[in-house]
Amino acid sequence: MIAENEEYILEMLGKGMREHERGHMQYRDIKIETNTIPHAEGSATVDIGNTKVLVGVKLAVGTPLPDKPDEGALVTGAELLPLANAEYETGPPSPEAIEFARVVDRGIRAAGVVDTDALFIEKDKVWTAFVDIYVLNYDGNLFDAGTLAATTALLSARMPKLEGDEVIREGNLGKLKTNGIVTSCTYAKVSKNVLLDPNGNEERIMSGRLTIANDEKVVRAMQKGLSGSFSFKELTELVDATFDKSKQLRDKMKQAIGD
Amino acid sequence: MKIVLPGDKISDGPVRMENTIVENGKTYATVIGMLDESKGAFVPLESVWYPRQGDFVIGIVENSKNNVQTVQFDSPFRGLILPPPRPRFGGRGRDDRFGGGPREERQEVLHIGDVVSAFVKDVKRESDQIILILERPKRLFGGKLVEVRPSKVPRIIGKASTMLKQLEDGTKCTILVGLNGIIWVNGGNVALAQKAITKIQEEAHIGGLTERISELLTSGSINRGS
Amino acid sequence: MGGGKNKPELIVGGKRTDGRAMDELRPIKIQVGILKNAEGSAYLEWGNNKVLAAVYGPKEAQPKHIANPDRAIIKCRYQMAPFSSLEEHSRSGPNRRAIEISKVTKEVFENVIMLDNFPGSEIDIFVEVLQSDGGTRAAGITAAAVAVASSGIPMRDIPYAVSAGKAGEEIILDLNKIEDNYSEADMPIAVAPRNNDILLLQMDGSLTSEQIRKATDMVIKAGETITKLQREALEARYS
Known part of the structure; x- marks a missing residue:
């Protein structure tokens, strides 16, 4: 794929335009599919434009974290797969992948999507929920796609049973207990413009990035990335915009899980 | 005179000055420094250190190839010392590389670590x-290298080289000061010279420096005296 | 965040666990230039936090293939010493948290340092947390900003950082470790004060849009104090 000419994008922005005739505060088409990996306890594939992210959720029996002895654990990881983008390389997780996973994790955790209390089994024995984010195709805005896919996968996950030492993962199972729902909206700063849901071309030339994760009532997580800055005024405006824009994300998610 | 920090406004108008930037028509400092508002x-x-044409520098040969x-x-x-151009006339052909060319074309043979x-x-x-093309290279034999902050070099040299002369007289050393902050000290009381250079670096901003250095050099040479 | 079953009361009788008012900073002490090898360095005590910051360079970027022909690159390492916390000995070396903090700290300085002046070179920023008590990334950025300013590496502004958060329904400034563990929200922010540009912003927990406004106002006000302390520390070196 040839990267779009930087000046062309800036020239278009000067005329108030974006690729594919999108408005500055408009999402690309979003598609959410659940249970795409039936072997996993929960899974979801999310497309935002050409960005495609898959999340698989597995539950395993383990020991609790030392500072939280009476609740289960949540572990979130992200892989920027080499097949997703010519620029991704094999090797240990990059700082970018780690930041991505941790931002998604903070949103899910702060919104209480996973009820970790319900993952307690007995003393020194808890369930750990592993949320693995697989980036399959990169065209910008991984954060929103990752949060959408992770939350959807968790909300649609089944809860395995423990019979003796055996983990029962199939058959007549209940659902993973969840307590919240979270989505995120990511904005890119490109010269003086603020763009919702940046695509790959826009991300290549953005100076700064701001992700705001929220539920219906409150902001649950935020992360500013890259060297570019945002003003305090922009921050409060984007927080308000996020409460507005996130409605469609939650609706799509609820639709996908048949809620 | 007042101390100015990076980001402090130096002028309400745009001024072209080293170590400043102009943003929205106003001038701001980019480094810590002293501002004399009356003189601007x-x-x-x-x-x-940011190199300029004509800067005198001291360094170490790191590689030698072709x-x-x-x-x-x-x-x-990084600096590059290129071979001198071959003289068009009157050269001695192959023998050039043994330094047999005309005197102004001759260049010392330099080795890694020199x-x-x-x-x-x-x-x-x-x-x-950024590559620096160097000219008039000279190998410095022996001596000690003292590193200082490049911003202190002007104080070590002093107005019209007065400080440097004071240092050389007081220590009987030969002292070459590279603008890149590397100083070569040779002969004489090298330890005393180093002590004085360090003192200049540490106290460059405090008044009466010349007197204090003078004292140090006198007492230093007396102590060593005998 | 909000974890644990035996949640302590963070606010009793209108005061915080350490007696501070809601918008009160912990005491901050900054010392400039205590590491002789570094181009610039600072030691900062912020409440019980003890942080060392140092800057090296600009020097040739290593390895060569990471060099940027147009500007200097910044390498940044934030690390917590294994003995830094009141809790157990922690593994040394960078964990995922430290890698993320190193990245966002680097991005703060990519904004303010004039990288275009030194193409092909690298500038290294090190933040070592010797003792931790909540808010170490803010302390690290505040210290590193002073270290860079003392180095003569040209920069547009001297950033500061501090966090705001929420305990119960109160918005609080500069969370200590207990508050960090049990608060309803934590929001570290780094700012370039000249234009009030947000250079770092992270948050997790629960904040309404009105609470975010209140918290950011608190940060800007505290910034005046922190900026003044940074200034005094730098000036003290030359007087």
Whole structure:
């Protein structure tokens, strides 16, 4: 794929335009599919434009974290797969992948999507929920796609049973207990413009990035990335915009899980 | 005179001055320095050496290949000593490489690890870094290298080289000061020279420096005396 | 965040666990230039936090293929010493948290340092947390900003950082470790004060849009104090 000419994008922005005739505060088409990996306890594939992210959720029996002895654990990881983008390389997780996973994790955790209390089994024995984010195709805005896919996968996950030492993962199972729902909206700063849901071309030339994760009532997580800055005024405006824009994300998610 | 920090406004108008930037028509400092508002002068207290044509520098030969030496300055800039152009007439052909050419074309043979002084002939932006083309390279035999902050070099030299002369007289050393912050000290009381240079660096901003250095040099040579 | 079953009361009788008012900073002490090898360095005590910051360079970027032909690159390492916390000995070396903090700290300085002046070179920023008590990334950035300013590496502005958060329904400034563990929200922010540009912003927990406004106002006000302390520390070196 040839990267779009930087000046062309800036020239278009000067005329108030974006690729594919999108408005500055408009999402690309979003598609959410659940249970795409039936072997996993929960899974979801999310497309935002050409960005495609898959999340698989597995539950395993383990020991609790030392500072939280009476609740289960949540572990979130992200892989920027080499097949997703010519620029991704094999090797240990990059700082970018780690930041991505941790931002998604903070949103899910702060919104209480996973009820970790319900993952307690007995003393020194808890369930750990592993949320693995697989980036399959990169065209910008991984954060929103990752949060959408992770939350959807968790909300649609089944809860395995423990019979003796055996983990029962199939058959007549209940659902993973969840307590919240979270989505995120990511904005890119490109010269003086603020763009919702940046695509790959826009991300290549953005100076700064701001992700705001929220539920219906409150902001649950935020992360500013890259060297570019945002003003305090922009921050409060984007927080308000996020409460507005996130409605469609939650609706799509609820639709996908048949809620 | 007042201390100015990076980001402090120096002028409400745009002023072209070293170690400042102009943003929205106003001028701001980019390094810590002293501002003399009456004269509009801004002198950095700390700065990073940025090479200019004609700068006298001291470095260490880091590599030597195909008659080209690269010189390291403990900075992001690398120096290059190119072979002298072959004289068109009157050369002696093959024997040139033994230094047999006309006197002004002759260049010392330099090896890896040699300390050299040179002048910056050209500052070139290469594909991946800034390269300094050096001229009049001179190998410095023996001596000790003392590193200082490049922003202190003007104080070590002093107005019309007065401080440097004071240092040389007081220590009986030969002292060459590279603008890149590397100083070569040879002969005489090297330890005393180093002590004095360090003192200048540490106390450059405090008044009465010349007197204190003078005292140090006198007492230092007496102590050593005998 | 909000974890643990035995949640302590963070606010009793209108005061915080350490007696501070809601918008009160912990005491901050900054010392400039205590590491002789570094181009610039600072030691900062912020409440019980003890942080060392140092800057090296600009020097040739290593390895060569990471060099940027147009500007200097910044390498940044934030690390907590294994003995830094009141809790157990922690593994040394960078964990995922430290890698993320190193990245966002680097991005703060990519904004303010004039990287265009030094193509092909690298500038290294090190933040070592010797003792931790909540808010170490803010302390690290505040210290590193002073270290860079003392180095003569040209920069547009001297950033500061501090966090705001929420305990119960109160918006609080500069969370200590207990508050960090049990608060309803934590929001570290780094700012370039000249234009009030947000250079770092992270948050997790629960904040309404009105609470975010209140918290950011608190940060800007505290910034005046922190900026003044940074200034005094730098000036003290030359007087």
